[in-house]
Each structure stands twice: as structure tokens, then as C-alpha cells.
Amino acid sequence: MTTRDSQAPDSAEAPVREASSTFRPVAAGMEAHLNVYHPLLDHGFIAVKDYMGDDLSVLQMARMSYGKGTKGTSNDRALLRYLLRHLHTSPFEGCVIKLHVKLPIFVMRQWVRHRTASLNEVSARYSILPDEFYLPDPSLLAVQSTDSKQGRGETLAPDRAAEVLRLMTEDARHNFATYHRLLNADDEGRTVDAAADGLARELARIGLPLSTYTQMYWQTNLHNLMHFLRLRADPHAQWEIRVYAEKILEIMKDWVPVTHEAFCDYQLEAARLSRMEVGLVKALLAGRATMADATSFGLSEREAREFAQRFGL
Ligand SMILES: Cc1cc2nc3c(=O)[nH]c(=O)nc-3n(C[C@H](O)[C@H](O)[C@H](O)COP(=O)(O)OP(=O)(O)OC[C@H]3O[C@@H](n4cnc5c(N)ncnc54)[C@H](O)[C@@H]3O)c2cc1C
Numbered sequence: 001m002t003t004r005d006s007q008a009p010d011s012a013e014a015p016v017r018e019a020s021s022t023f024r025p026v027a028a029g030m031e032a033h034l035n036v037y038h039p040l041l042d043h044g045f046i047a048v049k050d051y052m053g054d055d056l057s058v059l060q061m062a063r064m065s066y067g068k069g070t071k072g073t074s075n076d077r078a079l080l081r082y083l084l085r086h087l088h089t090s091p092f093e094g095c096v097i098k099l100h101v102k103l104p105i106f107v108m109r110q111w112v113r114h115r116t117a118s119l120n121e122v123s124a125r126y127s128i129l130p131d132e133f134y135l136p137d138p139s140l141l142a143v144q145s146t147d148s149k150q151g152r153g154e155t156l157a158p159d160r161a162a163e164v165l166r167l168m169t170e171d172a173r174h175n176f177a178t179y180h181r182l183l184n185a186d187d188e189g190r191t192v193d194a195a196a197d198g199l200a201r202e203l204a205r206i207g208l209p210l211s212t213y214t215q216m217y218w219q220t221n222l223h224n225l226m227h228f229l230r231l232r233a234d235p236h237a238q239w240e241i242r243v244y245a246e247k248i249l250e251i252m253k254d255w256v257p258v259t260h261e262a263f264c265d266y267q268l269e270a271a272r273l274s275r276m277e278v279g280l281v282k283a284l285l286a287g288r289a290t291m292a293d294a295t296s297f298g299l300s301e302r303e304a305r306e307f308a309q310r311f312g313l
Pocket of ligand 1: 113114115116117150224231232236237238
């Protein structure tokens with residue numbers, strides 16, 4: 001269930017902040033998202049904690065560089081779309097978003113590859129991690145893809161899916177039971193055996209599974225956010241990170257609607273063509289070739305297959 005709170009739904013702390021008026025740019029759509037906790041996966045969530053700027057802030061940055069030279073694109077929407085179309089990206093760096101994210105560690109590992117952001121993660125050296133681990137929905141359990149080394153293929157039969165889930169659950173529960181035995185503490189941090197030593201938290205946690213949930217505050221600017229979304233809202237990204245990216249896309253639409261539209265039009269749903277593909281497209285349009293000729297334009301068999309899939313040929 002979506003909740004609105006200044007702190008995470010499962011957090012003990014609840015700092016109170018007075019509502020205040022401001023002279024800063026305010027995006028009404030983003031105000032509605034502030035501190036709203038959107039549940040994701042089985043125990044995860046995402047919430048906007050803070051933001052800076054709106055569509056007009058991007059234009060303000062752009063007009064600093066264009067000055068009076070914006071006459072040809074004086075319309076705000078047209079200028080913003082022009083910026084994204086021509087990869088004039090620095091004006092988008094003037095907008096910033098800070099998110100509170102709860103996610104499994106294996107998703108976090110993919111997320112932190114995006115270096116152009118600032119983050120703080122919960123420390124399992126300081127705190128005992130709650131017994132929370134990700135279990136995929138049975139409908140997501142699938143065999144290894146045959147055409148992608150990184151992807152999933154056919155969904156598992158129900159019997160096998162049930163067995164896989166049982167094994168995953170047993171494994172994670174066993175790991176957490178060991179964690180507590182090593183700590184000599186229950187999940188509330190209470191000592192279990194007064195006569196025994198507990199292992200340091202920084203060591204006890206090393207056997208926990210990658211499915212364990214962690215949390216972070218993640219802050220990035222709009223330019224780098226779009227780069228993240230281009231890679232992680234893409235069908236090639238792992239489903240479990242894609243659900244987070246898709247939720248951020250929804251939030252972005254409410255925050256900077258004109259930028260969001262231009263981003264979808266010119267980047268997210270756009271296609272980039274190689275030199276060989278450009279040659280093929282020209283020949284296809286002129287009726288000088290068919291897809292059967294694709295490799296004669298320098299495309300490999302695989303590239304030709306991917307090209308045909310992308311354009312439904
Ligand atoms: C589908 C998919 C599969 C992937 N598979 C793997 C995998 O198997 N193994 C793996 O290790 N990674 C993998 N990655 C991670 C990927 O290689 C990138 O590290 C990740 O997507 C972050 O992209 P980035 O470096 O462009 O982003 P950021 O780190 O946010 O950087 C943004 C841009 O800043 C510039 N930049 C940042 N740091 C540097 C630097 N040190 N030097 C030069 N330029 C810099 C680059 O232009 C970069 O594009 C995968 C990513 C995706 C989306």
C-alpha cells in the first residue's frame with residue numbers, strides 16, 4: 001500500500017518538519033510525491049525525499065548560454081525538446097532529485113554502477129539487518145535465455161517454480177538463522193545467550209544472501225537520472241531493477257512533464273542506428289534492397305536479426 005510519511009514505513013525515527021512557504025521553484029506534481037512511499041517488489045519501496053528545479057529551471061540554465069540567440073526557439077517546449085534532441089545536456093544538470101530506496105542487495109549492486117550520483121547506504125556494521133529477503137513471484141521464475149547470456153527465457157512449470165521458491169526460501173532463512181546465531185542476538189537486537197559472545201556485526205553479515213534488502217538515499221541530477229533510466233528502464237535491464245526505473249519514470253513525468261515527454265521521444269523510445277544500418281535503411285527506403293541483403297551492408301547475422309526485431313520487419 002502506498003503511504004505518505006516523512007520517514008520510511010518500517011523506520012523507528014520520524015523527524016517532523018514544519019511546512020513552510022518558499023521562493024524556490026515548486027513543481028506541483030513533485031510536491032504530491034514528496035514522502036510518498038511507493039511499494040516495489042515484495043519488501044522494497046521508493047520515495048522522493050527532496051528535489052530542486054522544474055522544467056523552467058532547465059530553460060533558465062539554457063537561456064544563460066543562448067542569451068538572445070534563442071529567438072528561433074523562443075517557445076519553451078520547443079527549446080526544451082531542442083536541447084534533448086541535440087544532446088545539449090548541461091541545462092538538465094540544474095535539476096536534482098533525492099530518493100529513499102529500499103532494494104535487494106543484488107539490485108543495489110547494479111544501481112551503484114551509476115557513479116554520477118551521491119548516496120548513503122544503511123550500514124550492516126552499525127545495525128542488525130532485518131530478516132527481509134527478496135523472493136521472486138512464481139510468474140517471474142524462468143529458465144536461462146538461449147539468445148541472451150544475461151536474460152530469462154521460458155517461465156518455469158508450476159511444480160518446478162514451487163520447488164525453486166521452496167529452496168530459495170529455505171536457503172535465505174538458513175542464512176538469517178546463522179546470522180542471528182553468530183550475532184547471538186534476535187532480530188530486535190536482544191542477546192539470546194548471556195553466557196556466549198556475539199560476533200561483530202561487520203563479520204556476522206558476510207554470509208547473508210544477495211536477496212537481503214538494504215536501503216539508501218540516492219541523489220542525482222536530471223541529466224544523470226535520464227542516463228540511468230535509459231539503461232535501467234530498458235527491456236535488456238533485469239526486471240527487478242526495471243520496476244524501480246519505471247516507477248522513477250512515472251515520478252519524473254509528474255516532476256518535469258515536458259522534459260519527460262522529450263526524453264521518451266528522443267532518447268528512451270528512440271533508436272540509434274549504426275553506419276551500416278543507415279546504409280541499409282537508405283537502400284530499403286529507396287527499394288534497392290530487402291532485409292535478405294542486410295549482411296551485404298556490413299551487418300552481422302546477429303545485428304541483422306536485432307535490426308529486424310527492433311523495426312518489426
Ligand atoms: C543491461 C546492462 C548490463 C550490464 N552488464 C554488466 C556486466 O555484465 N558487468 C559489469 O561490470 N557491468 C555491467 N553493466 C554496467 C554498465 O557497464 C555500466 O557500468 C552502468 O550501466 C553505468 O553506466 P555508466 O558508466 O554510463 O553510468 P555512470 O557511472 O553514471 O556514468 C555516466 C557517464 O559518465 C562518464 N563516466 C563516469 N565515470 C567515468 C570514468 N571513470 N571514466 C570515464 N568516463 C566516466 C561516462 O561517460 C558514463 O557513461 C550493465 C549495465 C546494463 C544496463
